[in-house]
Amino acid sequence: MRISAAQRTENENRIRAAMDRLLRGEIPPGGKCDIKTLASEAAVDRTAFYGSRPYAHLRLEFERRVQALRDAGEIPDPREAQIARLKAEVAKLKERLAQSEQTIDELTDFRSQVLARLTAQHEEIVHLRETAAGTGRVTRLPAARSATFGSCS
Structure with a gap:
């Protein structure tokens, strides 16, 4: 028509x-x-x-x-603007999540290293105490007195 x-x-x-x-x-x-x-x-x-x-x-x-x-x-289109804004927000949140996961991994590794060092130091202290207790050549010092040192009368 x-x-x-x-x-x-x-x-x-x-x-x-x-x-x-x-x-x-x-x-x-x-x-x-x-x-x-x-x-x-x-x-x-x-x-x-x-x-x-x-x-x-x-x-x-x-x-x-x-x-x-x-x-x-x-x-x-407000919906397209909202979609674009939400996509940008999701990308930013994914980046923050990846950074958080990396930080958690680093801290977990650090914690493991610290625990391993503390365990090794504790074992060394126990070993030294046992060695010191087994030998008679180590003389124990008397406990410190409560009086202050270096004062002259």
């Missing part, structure tokens, strides 16, 4: 208005910033945006404007 020039102009105006709304972030519930939602919002058949159909140039304009916003660091 052919449409008149006036109907075509009216459709193009509705498409452009819907395009502006979507690019401002006014996404309807369940929609996205895409051609399907654009067609739905403008009440135009989606197939009219493809091939040599009458509104293919508007699809190209819409895609160009969406890409320009993305290149500028803006994401018109």
Whole structure:
């Protein structure tokens, strides 16, 4: 079915208005910033945006404007912005988790080394005590007196 020039102009105006709304972030519930939602919002058949159909140039304009916003660091679709933010947060959390795991591994190794050293030192002390107790050449010093040393009367 052919449409008149006036109907075509009216459709193009509705498409452009819907395009502006979507690019401002006014996404309807369940929609996205895409051609399907654009067609739905403008009440135009989606197939009219493809091939040599009458509104293919508007699809190209819409895609160009969406890409320009993305290149500028803006994401018109709030859901896409939330997804991008959450992906960045997940990446940061994965990095923190990897650092935490590395720190835990390092501390576990350090703890093992410290326990091994303490055990070796304890065994050495026990051995030295046994050796000292078994020989008569070691003289025990008297316990220190409570009086202070170095005082002259």
